[in-house]
Amino acid sequence: MQALVGFVTDEGLVPGDRLPTERVLAERLKVSRTTVREALTRWQELGLVERRQGSGTYLKAAVTRNMLHMPLTLASGNDFNSLMHTLEIRRGLEAEAAALSAERVSDADIAMIEQKLIRMEEAFHERHGMSADEDWDFHLAVFRASGNPLFEQIIAAMYEMFHRFWEHPLGVRDFGHASFPYHRTLFNAIAARDPVAARAEALKLIATVEDDLKRGAANLKKQTQKNRVHN
Amino acid sequence: MQALVGFVTDEGLVPGDRLPTERVLAERLKVSRTTVREALTRWQELGLVERRQGSGTYLKAAVTRNMLHMPLTLASGNDFNSLMHTLEIRRGLEAEAAALSAERVSDADIAMIEQKLIRMEEAFHERHGMSADEDWDFHLAVFRASGNPLFEQIIAAMYEMFHRFWEHPLGVRDFGHASFPYHRTLFNAIAARDPVAARAEALKLIATVEDDLKRGAANLKKQTQKNRVHN
DNA sequence: TTCTTTCAATTGGTTGGACCATTGTGCCAA
DNA sequence: TTGGCACAATGGTCCAACCAATTGAAAGAA
Numbered sequence: 001m002q003a004l005v006g007f008v009t010d011e012g013l014v015p016g017d018r019l020p021t022e023r024v025l026a027e028r029l030k031v032s033r034t035t036v037r038e039a040l041t042r043w044q045e046l047g048l049v050e051r052r053q054g055s056g057t058y059l060k061a062a063v064t065r066n067m068l069h070m071p072l073t074l075a076s077g078n079d080f081n082s083l084m085h086t087l088e089i090r091r092g093l094e095a096e097a098a099a100l101s102a103e104r105v106s107d108a109d110i111a112m113i114e115q116k117l118i119r120m121e122e123a124f125h126e127r128h129g130m131s132a133d134e135d136w137d138f139h140l141a142v143f144r145a146s147g148n149p150l151f152e153q154i155i156a157a158m159y160e161m162f163h164r165f166w167e168h169p170l171g172v173r174d175f176g177h178a179s180f181p182y183h184r185t186l187f188n189a190i191a192a193r194d195p196v197a198a199r200a201e202a203l204k205l206i207a208t209v210e211d212d213l214k215r216g217a218a219n220l221k222k223q224t225q226k227n228r229v230h231n
Numbered sequence: 232m233q234a235l236v237g238f239v240t241d242e243g244l245v246p247g248d249r250l251p252t253e254r255v256l257a258e259r260l261k262v263s264r265t266t267v268r269e270a271l272t273r274w275q276e277l278g279l280v281e282r283r284q285g286s287g288t289y290l291k292a293a294v295t296r297n298m299l300h301m302p303l304t305l306a307s308g309n310d311f312n313s314l315m316h317t318l319e320i321r322r323g324l325e326a327e328a329a330a331l332s333a334e335r336v337s338d339a340d341i342a343m344i345e346q347k348l349i350r351m352e353e354a355f356h357e358r359h360g361m362s363a364d365e366d367w368d369f370h371l372a373v374f375r376a377s378g379n380p381l382f383e384q385i386i387a388a389m390y391e392m393f394h395r396f397w398e399h400p401l402g403v404r405d406f407g408h409a410s411f412p413y414h415r416t417l418f419n420a421i422a423a424r425d426p427v428a429a430r431a432e433a434l435k436l437i438a439t440v441e442d443d444l445k446r447g448a449a450n451l452k453k454q455t456q457k458n459r460v461h462n
Numbered sequence: 463t464t465c466t467t468t469c470a471a472t473t474g475g476t477t478g479g480a481c482c483a484t485t486g487t488g489c490c491a492a
Numbered sequence: 493t494t495g496g497c498a499c500a501a502t503g504g505t506c507c508a509a510c511c512a513a514t515t516g517a518a519a520g521a522a
Contacts, residue, residue, distance in 0.1 A: 262477085265475095265477065286484085286485055
């Protein structure tokens with residue numbers, strides 16, 4: 001198991017590279033092919049490698065020692081409760097990240113965040129609605145300013161869960177619209193290096209998203225009732 | 232693979248239950264034991280089951296169809312900064328989880344948390360120091376009361392990071408000692424269903440751990456300087 | 463030449479069987 | 493009652509063989 005990590009790092013393999021075949025790997029590491037397969041299965045489940053029958057095994061992410069594995073599992077991720085759960089995580093983490101960023105932000109960070117903010121605002125006015133990409137870029141810049149890479153990676157997973165299946169979660173067309181003004185107030189708090197205000201603004205921002213979500217759930221309920229009447 | 236999900240759900244197994252042995256499972260599902268093992272290995276890596284040699288395989292989380300898996304692997308070191316980063320995540324999440332638990336906790340949850348608390352306190356007085364297992368059990372009960380399984384999954388990874396290499400992190404012998412009293416105050420706040428107080432107590436608890444960590448870093452620095460003098 | 467078809471080699475997937483290492487349990491003696 | 497020991501149950505590792513999908517080169521047709 002650890003031997004495999006050593007092999008990959010020693011060999012200097014980078015994402016995209018093709019690993020040796022299981023048979024070769026087994027011989028080189030002096031273990032049975034079964035054991036190699038168990039290890040590769042685990043890596044596959046962790047998203048580290050991709051296996052294609054008849055083709056080979058390909059590295060999907062950098063492999064190092066001291067990796068921290070965090071398998072996240074949502075029961076049937078497409079209902080209101082699961083989305084709400086991801087939001088609760090975001091609330092805890094985004095507030096903390098905003099406060100830390102306000103404490104640690106550098107001048108270069110401020111410039112970067114403001115640039116992302118302006119791009120987001122432009123996109124908003126062009127399309128008359130939130131743009132997921134620009135919005136995410138802005139938040140990303142905030143997380144990066146916190147100096148803690150874990151925020152970015154964990155919340156990225158939450159975002160992906162959120163946006164994986166729904167362009168318009170639960171049928172709310174202007175989803176995220178209400179959060180728009182709080183992006184600038186959040187930026188102002190961070191630029192002023194005011195952790196308390198930054199946390200407060202981040203919480204307000206998340207609260208608007210929660211409201212949207214609840215609104216969506218209410219709509220869904222109404223529709224269900226309508227359908228019941230029609231049937 | 233999917234057959235295993237079907238089996239577990241059909242059999243009505245709940246977390247904590249012991250699965251049939253691999254050999255029995257293989258026979259029932261009409262596949263080889265190797266295949267069962269591959270599937271179980273994947274589940275293990277996803278945190279769904281725990282396997283104990285000589286004992287059996289135990290269900291750790293509810294298994295349903297339509298589960299959404301999002302494995303997250305973070306590159307992380309064992310240095311002071313990495314530990315500090317995990318603590319920042321914990322601060323954000325534990326505070327949020329404590330507040331949510333205070334809002335949603337059921338009477339049964341309160342009883343469960345109190346039981347874990349008492350066990351932890353007993354262990355503390357026996358060993359004159361924090362016991363990692365009992366401490367974790369207590370926090371786990373709090374997270375479960377929040378009704379959001381993501382808290383447990385994420386913070387479990389943070390804990391693992393913390394306890395992976397050091398029984399006594401950074402040479403601090405009574406690590407976590409100072410956090411002891413806040414476990415009971417946290418419980419009291421949750422039992423009183425007071426989210427604001429619960430959040431405050433959780434923050435105090437984390438703050439003591441941070442202090443310990445900083446103290447450890449200072450010690451380490453001192454020792455390094457001593458060694459330099461000796462050499 | 464160039465495109466399509468065919469087929470054999472390569473590669474991951476599955477199987478059954480054997481043995482090892484650890485754990486839990488029940489028996490037996492002190 | 494208690495302590496230790498033997499044994500059975502269980503997960504972990506290994507092997508050798510075969511199955512199934514993919515790939516790419518060789519063969520053949522246009």
